[in-house]
Amino acid sequence: MAIEYHIKEDGEFQFLETGEGPILLVLHGLFGALSNFEHVIEHFKSNYTVVVPLLPLYTMPPEETSIDTLAIFVSDFIKLRGYKDIALLGNSLGGHVALVCATRFPKDISALILTGSSGLYEEAFGDGYPRKGDKEYLRKKIEITFYDPAMTTDKLVDECHEIINDREKALRLLYLSKSAIRHNMAEDLPSIMIPTCLIWGKNDKITPPSVAEEFNQMIPNSDLLWIDRCGHAAMMERPEEFNEALERWLKNLQ
Numbered sequence: 302m303a304i305e306y307h308i309k310e311d312g313e314f315q316f317l318e319t320g321e322g323p324i325l326l327v328l329h330g331l332f333g334a335l336s337n338f339e340h341v342i343e344h345f346k347s348n349y350t351v352v353v354p355l356l357p358l359y360t361m362p363p364e365e366t367s368i369d370t371l372a373i374f375v376s377d378f379i380k381l382r383g384y385k386d387i388a389l390l391g392n393s394l395g396g397h398v399a400l401v402c403a404t405r406f407p408k409d410i411s412a413l414i415l416t417g418s419s420g421l422y423e424e425a426f427g428d429g430y431p432r433k434g435d436k437e438y439l440r441k442k443i444e445i446t447f448y449d450p451a452m453t454t455d456k457l458v459d460e461c462h463e464i465i466n467d468r469e470k471a472l473r474l475l476y477l478s479k480s481a482i483r484h485n486m487a488e489d490l491p492s493i494m495i496p497t498c499l500i501w502g503k504n505d506k507i508t509p510p511s512v513a514e515e516f517n518q519m520i521p522n523s524d525l526l527w528i529d530r531c532g533h534a535a536m537m538e539r540p541e542e543f544n545e546a547l548e549r550w551l552k553n554l555q
Contacts, residue, residue: 304343306335308355314378317353320346324384327353328375330393330417330534331477332461337392340540344548349388354378356395358477359470366476368394368484372401379409388551390414392534393423393507397481403497404489412554413497414547417508417533420486421515424507436462447532448504490519497523498550500543502531524550 306317317335325345327338335342335353342351356371375398379387389410391399396418403413424445440458444450464470497520501513510527517525526546531539 304339306342312381314381315355316378317342318350320349320351322349324387325349325351326379326384326387326389327351328389328391328395328398329353329356330391330395331358331474332464334460337534337537340544341390341536341547344540344544352382352384356398359464359467359473361473363472363476366473367480368397368401368477369480371398372405375399375402376406379406385409386411388412388414390416390547391418392416392536394419394477394481396420397484397486400486400489400493401484403493403495404486407493407495410495412551413493413495414500414550415497415516416500416535416543417502417505418499418516419481419508420484420490421512422508423481423512424509439465445506445532446534447538448502448530449532449538452532452534452538487515487519490516491521493520494522496554498547499523499525500535500546501525501527502533502535502538503527503529504531505533507533526550 308315309318319342327341329337338353345351354375357374361370387410389399389402396415397420399413400420403410436458439462440453443458443461444453447453499513499516501510503510513525517523528535528539528542535543
């Protein structure tokens with residue numbers, strides 16, 4: 302049963318903030334939800350203040366729907382809340398946004414954690430977005446996200462189905478996907494001096510292991526940690542291994 306979280310508001314921002322200690326700020330992906338990071342939140346809230354801003358993926362004006370706009374949004378949120386010494390964690394599109402923040406707004410970021418991040422190469426829906434009502438097509442596409450097809454629950458399919466059947470949401474989804482593909486980070490990665498942890502599923506089909514290796518080569522102060530029998534969303538599919546790997550890495554920074 303999913304945990305219900307209290308969502309706070311401050312100005313234009315909606316966010317989860319729970320726990321006590323150094324800031325662990327989490328950026329979700331395109332189909333992201335708080336439930337994707339439930340295990341991270343519950344594991345780390347005893348020693349960290351875990352913060353999850355709800356990214357305005359589907360409410361940005363169409364002409365401003367981009368990776369850059371999301372990075373500015375996150376930077377403005379950090380300034381408003383006065384967070385310092387942040388460990389910034391991003392999955393998939395959220396990792397891409399975290400990378401832009403690390404290159405353009407690095408001031409208050411002390412550690413960067415990427416898992417299944419876009420920014421170099423990512424496999425999109427491939428032969429087009431699912432037709433309205435075609436849940437089986439959608440299920441097969443979502444299954445690519447995971448090593449274990451059983452992770453693709455009816456609830457997850459229904460959540461994604463609802464998004465792609467909303468014309469305005471689907472349009473922004475398309476804009477963001479195209480923005481991610483256009484915004485290749487290869488030239489920017491060598492300038493990232495923030496300690497960086499790459500936690501990657503060995504069986505990721507969306508951002509394959511070769512992508513993780515390229516990130517590791519291009520980001521000077523980076524460590525690459527593998528999780529076996531795991532796809533694109535390690536924090537969901539292998540939560541215990543993910544949390545243990547991240548906790549060890551963060552402790553080694555201290």
